[in-house]
Amino acid sequence: MVFAHDTEAALLAAVELVNSAEDPDTLTETTQLEEFFHRHDYTGVHTGDPAELAAVRALRGPLRSMLTSDRATAVTLVNETLAEHRALPQLVRHGDVDYHVHAVPNQAPLPVRIAVETAMAMIDVIRADDLSRLSVCADADCQGLVLDLSRNRSRRYCSTACGNRNAVAAYRARQR
Numbered sequence: 158m159v160f161a162h163d164t165e166a167a168l169l170a171a172v173e174l175v176n177s178a179e180d181p182d183t184l185t186e187t188t189q190l191e192e193f194f195h196r197h198d199y200t201g202v203h204t205g206d207p208a209e210l211a212a213v214r215a216l217r218g219p220l221r222s223m224l225t226s227d228r229a230t231a232v233t234l235v236n237e238t239l240a241e242h243r244a245l246p247q248l249v250r251h252g253d254v255d256y257h258v259h260a261v262p263n264q265a266p267l268p269v270r271i272a273v274e275t276a277m278a279m280i281d282v283i284r285a286d287d288l289s290r291l292s293v294c295a296d297a298d299c300q301g302l303v304l305d306l307s308r309n310r311s312r313r314y315c316s317t318a319c320g321n322r323n324a325v326a327a328y329r330a331r332q333r
Contacts, residue, residue: 159290159306160281161258168304170197172222172291174271176301176315178217184210194267200251201263201270212268220275224291224302229282238276246277258302282308294319 159165173193177184184190190210194203203209223234238244244260260273282288294301294315301315314320 159258159287160278160285162254163274164278164281165306166197167274168224168291169280170199170271171224171275171278172302172304172315173197174213175217175221178214178221179301179315181300184214186210198252198254199267199270201265201267202294203267209267212266213271216271218273221302223275223279225293228283228286228288231279231288233242235276235279235283238272242273244273244276296323 160168170193174184184193187205187207187210190213191205219234223231223238226234237258240251240271242265246258246260248256249259250256258277260277261269265273282290288308290305292303294303295313296315296319299315299319301319303312303315305312314323
């Protein structure tokens with residue numbers, strides 16, 4: 158494990174959320190938001206209505222900026238996010254998950270929890286000076302984000318589809 162469990166979980170959720178804006182958009186319906194909510198084990202208030210969907214979709218640009226910026230800019234974006242939402246980190250334990258950090262109350266809207274959890278995760282990334290774990294997909298036709306949690310830092314593509322497409326293209330180029 159490169160980072161603590163809650164850091165990895167928040168980063169994986171943020172990268173998936175940002176990448177949902179790629180073509181085709183995979184977060185257009187409230188049912189998709191419901192699946193995202195459960196897949197990433199979010200807790201607290203979740204209305205599942207169109208307004209919440211719109212607010213979560215609106216996070217994709219700001220989170221993309223936070224996840225792809227240089228260290229100094231990331232620090233500014235993290236601090237602004239935490240201040241805006243008056244984050245107060247506390248250790249909590251719920252369900253099968255041992256102690257981890259929540260920085261907003263359960264009553265906070267889902268978009269606020271996503272933004273703050275991502276900012277809290279970025280604190281660990283920034284402190285470890287490990288922003289190289291986050292990058293843009295190496296596929297020339299893709300702008301998806303890559304979260305590389307591998308030991309040897311070898312992940313280059315945001316998805317298996319992008320990796321396979323590039324492997325096939327390289328194979329065909331060698332065959333010519």
